[in-house]
Structure formats: structure tokens, C-alpha cells
Amino acid sequence: MTSSNKHPDAPWRNFYGRIHGKTMNQAQKDYLVEDLDALSPGAVSWDINPTRQPLDMAARFKGKPVWLEIGFGGGEHLVHMGETYPEVEIIGCEPFMNGVAMLLGKIRAMQTQNVAVHPGDVRDVFDVLPDHSISKAFLNYPDPWPKKRHHRRRFVTQDHLAPLFRVLKPGSEFRVATDIPDYVRQTLEEVPKAGFVSTAKGPEDWRTPWSDWTSTRYEQKALREGRTPHYLTFIRP
Numbered sequence: 001m002t003s004s005n006k007h008p009d010a011p012w013r014n015f016y017g018r019i020h021g022k023t024m025n026q027a028q029k030d031y032l033v034e035d036l037d038a039l040s041p042g043a044v045s046w047d048i049n050p051t052r053q054p055l056d057m058a059a060r061f062k063g064k065p066v067w068l069e070i071g072f073g074g075g076e077h078l079v080h081m082g083e084t085y086p087e088v089e090i091i092g093c094e095p096f097m098n099g100v101a102m103l104l105g106k107i108r109a110m111q112t113q114n115v116a117v118h119p120g121d122v123r124d125v126f127d128v129l130p131d132h133s134i135s136k137a138f139l140n141y142p143d144p145w146p147k148k149r150h151h152r153r154r155f156v157t158q159d160h161l162a163p164l165f166r167v168l169k170p171g172s173e174f175r176v177a178t179d180i181p182d183y184v185r186q187t188l189e190e191v192p193k194a195g196f197v198s199t200a201k202g203p204e205d206w207r208t209p210w211s212d213w214t215s216t217r218y219e220q221k222a223l224r225e226g227r228t229p230h231y232l233t234f235i236r237p
């Protein structure tokens with residue numbers, strides 16, 4: 001269960017992943033207490049925005065293009081993108097608090113200025129993002145849920161893809177990286193059903209990382225274990 005689901009008006013949303021992992025060190029606990037509030041993308045929490053008023057994007061993000069990373073893990077890709085594209089603002093969402101603390105450490109070390117952090121479920125952010133407010137979205141190594149009866153828990157289902165489609169600007173990119181062949185299958189089936197168009201002409205394209213890609217912790221694990229990364233790109237027409 002996500003923390004926002006504690007509000008009486010919040011819809012029931014199952015979250016099956018981990019929220020807490022092994023003990024954090026004192027520095028990581030300090031980052032959460034000291035840095036997180038100032039990095040919030042705005043009134044996402046149900047406690048402060050129970051009527052789900054849309055975020056004032058121009059005020060919060062200074063009129064700059066805003067990108068979205070779903071499930072940033074330890075934040076390698078999020079900070080890399082922030083550093084590579086200072087002219088853009090990037091919202092990262094991640095319910096796993098140890099990952100959030102790792103990201104905050106990286107932001108401090110790099111002094112990254114253009115990253116906003118929602119320490120929770122991206123669906124709470126979808127609720128309050130205006131239509132066509134996001135210019136690019138990243139889904140890197142989503143939880144694979146390998147058992148067939150768990151496939152409906154995967155991110156690439158219409159419950160997640162429909163609001164993602166709504167918040168993306170026409171012409172914007174949605175990138176999916178995964179090492180799981182059956183996840184590739186479901187992505188290629190479900191993402192176009194939500195209205196997106198695949199840019200790949202064939203499997204060759206799926207093997208080539210984006211020119212601005214940086215490898216993540218999960219990708220490193222996949223490579224160590226002999227699995228092949230796939231990089232899928234879709235356009236929101």
C-alpha cells in the first residue's frame with residue numbers, strides 16, 4: 001500500500017513492491033529529513049491536495065520542459081539526465097525509500113539543480129499532472145513480475161498507460177528499457193493499445209541503447225546474469 005492511500009479520499013491502489021529495504025545509514029536518513037521537502041514536484045500528496053487540483057507547472061518548473069522518470073531505483077539515470085540536460089526539469093517517482101535516499105545522496109554530490117522527487121507511486125503524480133504537461137517519459141527496468149498470474153501487476157497495463165498518455169505532450173517520447181523477453185512482448189502489445197506508436201523498424205533497434213543512455217543498477221545486474229537489454233521507443237502522437 002502506498003502512503004498516500006492512507007488518506008480517506010484516496011482510491012485503493014495496490015503497490016506490490018518494497019517500500020523499505022535494509023537499514024539506511026545516518027547520512028541517508030539525514031538526506032530524507034533535510035532535502036526531500038524542497039525537491040517535491042508540488043501538491044502531490046492526498047493529505048495536502050485531496051481534491052486533486054492540477055499542479056501549477058509553469059510556476060514550479062519555471063516554464064521549462066518537464067520529463068518524468070517512473071521507478072528511478074537508485075537514481076543513476078535520473079541524475080545523469082538532469083546533468084546532461086540542464087535546460088529541462090525532471091520529476092522522478094520511486095516508492096522504495098532506500099532508493100530515494102540513494103538518489104538524494106547523488107543529488108547532493110553532483111549539486112543537481114533540475115530534479116524533482118516524488119517518494120511514492122507515480123499514479124499519485126498522474127492524478128495531479130495537467131494534460132500534455134510532460135515532454136518525455138522513462139521507464140527503466142520496470143519490475144518484471146515473471147509469473148503469468150502477476151503480469152497484470154506490470155507497469156505496461158492500461159491502468160498506468162492511459163494516464164501516462166494523457167499527461168504526455170503530442171510528439172513526445174516514451175522510452176522503456178527491459179531485460180525480460182516477455183516484458184518486451186507485453187510492452188509491444190499494450191503500449192500501442194494505449195495509443196502510442198513504436199519507432200522500431202525491427203529487433204536491431206531494440207538492441208541499441210539511446211545515445212544519451214547511462215546504465216542503471218538493474219541493467220548491470222541483468223548483464224552480470226547474462227540477460228540482454230532491450231530499448232524500446234514509442235511516440236505519443
Ligand SMILES: C[S@@+](CC[C@H](N)C(=O)[O-])C[C@H]1O[C@@H](n2cnc3c(N)ncnc32)[C@H](O)[C@@H]1O
Pocket residue numbers: 017018070071072073074093094095096099120121122123139140141142143144216217218219
Ligand atoms: C526493477 S527496479 C528498477 C530501478 C531502476 N529504474 C533501475 O533501472 O535500476 C523497478 C523500480 O520501479 C519502482 N516502481 C514500481 N512500481 C512503481 C510505481 N507505481 N511508481 C513508481 N515507481 C514504481 C520499484 O519500487 C522499483 O524500485
